[in-house]
Amino acid sequence: MSLVAEFRLVHPDIPTVDALERTDGMELTAEQVLADDPGMPIVFFWADGERYDAFEAGLDDEAGIAAWERIESLPSRRFYRVDVDGTESVVIYPTDLAVGASRLGFSATAAGLDVRMRFPDREAMRTYFARCREQDIDVSLARLYGSEHDDPFPGVSEKQREALCAAVEAGYFRVPREADLAAVAAELGVSTQSASERLRRGTAALVGDAFGADEPRDGS
Structure with a gap:
């Protein structure tokens, strides 16, 4: 049975974390990820918050960002493309592919990366979390569930x-x-x-x- 997990990943070298630490509570919400090379993903996301100049300066300075582009500026938020350099940062996307997981959505703040992901089974989820921890990535599981008709916690009375x-x-x-x-x-x-x-x-x-x-x- 497939499972959907919601969890947070924390590591100082996750892309955009350094840039986000320069802002006052900015949040990034991913819209699309492209990757000819899984270790060098291209991420499109919306940024909501303040101090965009500080955030963009942080992107310039961050070693794990190969290139970035502001695609759209609105009064309340901005849309960006970021090219990630996996040789200079912690990139988790290859692990998604290795275990057959599908990202349903993710967002980032200075506190870490919040991910909603579907795993093909419980073993795939365990393997994914284990591989994250092998990279010294802290994993905090917030929620785990199956389909609306499945009970993922049958042992709890x-x-x-x-x-x-x-x-x-x-x-x-x-x-x-x-x-x-x-x-x-x-x-x-x-x-x-x-x-x-x-x-x-x-x-x-x-x-x-x-x-x-x-x-x-x-x-x-």
Whole structure:
């Protein structure tokens, strides 16, 4: 079964990151990627934000950018073409091809590259993430799902899902924490011990389903 993953990639040598660090929260949204040579992709993207002059100066200075062109300037955003030099930067596109993955969309900020990608199966996703980490790229998985009729997390019971969702909505997982276990338990109408067990077992099952780790399953 194919899977769609949403994740963030972080590495200082990802193309445009240096240029984006010169701006005040600019975001790039890719529209198209062309690549006769997978290691030298050409990326077309919209830039939204401020300090375009600083961003363009950053593109001039960035070793991983072979060439760039501003194609269109609008009052609120600009459209660019960037030719990436894979010998001077971290290029992930060849890994997409190697595992048979398809990029459904991606955007970039100074914080990293946010990607939405379809993988042919779970093993392809694991291989992709492993190859990224071999290049010292930090990978943070945000969301994983199949088609609208598939359940990508069959090991998570309904009670565990309810507990995990309640904890997220209450701010239990935020840093700093905005709600304690007692607040989550009160929302669920159960004891703190029951809430704790559902969260721990639900988290273990979620990780097991997402990454293939073998964990004991419990429906409580």
